[in-house]
Amino acid sequence: MRILIVDDSRSMRMILKRMLADMGHTDVVEAEHGADALDRMLESTPELALVDWNMPVMNGLEFVTELRTKREYDKVKVMMVTSESSPRLVYEALKAGADEYAMKPVTREVIEDKLQLLGLG
Amino acid sequence: MSLGTPARRMPIPEDVRDFLGDLLGKPVSVTKASKVDFSKEPDKFVTGLYVDDKNRLIGACITDISLAATTGAALAMMPAAVAKEAVEAGKLEEGLRDNFYEVVNIMSRLLNGPSVPHLRLTDLVDGVPQDVLDLVEKAKGRKHYDVTVVGYAGGGMGLVGA
Numbered sequence: 286m287r288i289l290i291v292d293d294s295r296s297m298r299m300i301l302k303r304m305l306a307d308m309g310h311t312d313v314v315e316a317e318h319g320a321d322a323l324d325r326m327l328e329s330t331p332e333l334a335l336v337d338w339n340m341p342v343m344n345g346l347e348f349v350t351e352l353r354t355k356r357e358y359d360k361v362k363v364m365m366v367t368s369e370s371s372p373r374l375v376y377e378a379l380k381a382g383a384d385e386y387a388m389k390p391v392t393r394e395v396i397e398d399k400l401q402l403l404g405l406g
Numbered sequence: 407m408s409l410g411t412p413a414r415r416m417p418i419p420e421d422v423r424d425f426l427g428d429l430l431g432k433p434v435s436v437t438k439a440s441k442v443d444f445s446k447e448p449d450k451f452v453t454g455l456y457v458d459d460k461n462r463l464i465g466a467c468i469t470d471i472s473l474a475a476t477t478g479a480a481l482a483m484m485p486a487a488v489a490k491e492a493v494e495a496g497k498l499e500e501g502l503r504d505n506f507y508e509v510v511n512i513m514s515r516l517l518n519g520p521s522v523p524h525l526r527l528t529d530l531v532d533g534v535p536q537d538v539l540d541l542v543e544k545a546k547g548r549k550h551y552d553v554t555v556v557g558y559a560g561g562g563m564g565l566v567g568a
Contacts, residue, residue, distance in 0.1 A: 294508040296482045339511070339526060368512040371524055389512045390429035 286405060287312045289331040291322040291348060292366070293340040297389075301335055301366070304393050319348030326352075331361060333405055336383070338367035338374070346381055353382035362403045366391055414465075414522045414567040416547040422563075425516055429509065430480040432556050439550040439562055444468055444542060448534040452498065454510035455538070456517065456525040456567075465517055465525045465545075465567040466538045467510045473553055473561025474498055478506035486558045493559065497532070506530065517547075517567045525567070542566050 288310055292298050298315045305313055314331060316322035318340040334352075338345040345365060352358050364385040365378045375386050385399045400406040417425070423436040444451060452474045456465030469477075475492035479485070482505050492498050498506060511527045518524055542548060547567040554560030 294504065294511070296505040296508050299482060368515045369526075370515050370518055372520065388515065390425065392428055 286310060286333065287314065287329060287331040289314045289316060289322060289325060289334040291316045291319065291334060291340070291345065292337040293317050294337070297337070301391075301396075304391075304396060307393060308397065317342075319343030319345065319351065322348055323351065326358065326361075330358065333362045333364065333400075333403070335364050335366045338365060338369045338378070346378060349378065349381045349383050362405060364399055364403070414517060414547045415519055416549045416565060416567060417516045419551055421516060422551055422553065425513070426477065426509075426553065426555070429512055430477065430555060432480055434556070435554050437552045439552045441548075442468075442550055442562060442564055444534040444564070445539050448539075449496070449532070451534050452506065453531050453534050453538055454507075454513070454527050455529045455531065455535075456514055457528045458523045458525055461528070463537055463541060464523060465514075465565075466541060467513050468534055468538070468542075468564040468566070470561040470563075471496060471498065472559050473563055474506045475502055476553075476555050476558040476560050477509045478502035478504075480555050480558055481505045481509055489558055503530070513565075517565065522567075538566070541568060544568070 290298050290301050302313050314325050316325045320343040336345040349363055363383045365383045366387045368389045370388050387395055419436040419438050423434050426434040450470055451468050454467040458464045472493050475489035479489040507530045514527050545566045545568045550564045
């Protein structure tokens, strides 16, 4: 399974990548923000995108909103992985088209549970 | 009669311990510390600035360089020696700083809640700016902690939330 990590923090991308590798997922692509992620998706379409909220250029909500306007990406599952925890923001993300929402700090167990819920476990 | 805005709930040491433990993937111990006068030696601290949705300063995470270096290194599984070098130099090099920025960014979750103004990290600065010192004096919520991370040095942290 190809997984796209979208996060402006290099350290957070590294942590998520390491966590995914421990779970056996090594086909991982990284992007620094939403616009970068859309560019990466032109090269290869992931099955899952792990998306931060607060990023420069194009934030996570803008990315999800844009992604869901493109029919070719209908099957891409999106999991927000963010420190934003307010119910209003969770609602906004899900309304925009995110499939799951995980709050930082995430643990391997949380990611595994969410992947199960998405049918990707 | 207005009941006013509810006070922001400041995390207890156990909250901080569990939060940092999950974030860093290492055992962390946190105890309540006595109040620190940040104005005495501001150069010894690094400050994360939290703003509300109108970009007004409403919170801060103030740590000494030792804790900033500790958490920055631990987050990326860097050796403790890297953190020690930063403490000796009195400043965070770019990699440690980026890592610590993410720690402080995620820490904002500890200060947010359903009935208080939402805050988010906007910047990480060296020292303790005057507007933060003013906030420390008038903020409803203020707590100090001593933090140690297994295998690293640890240090002190203050959280402030209006």
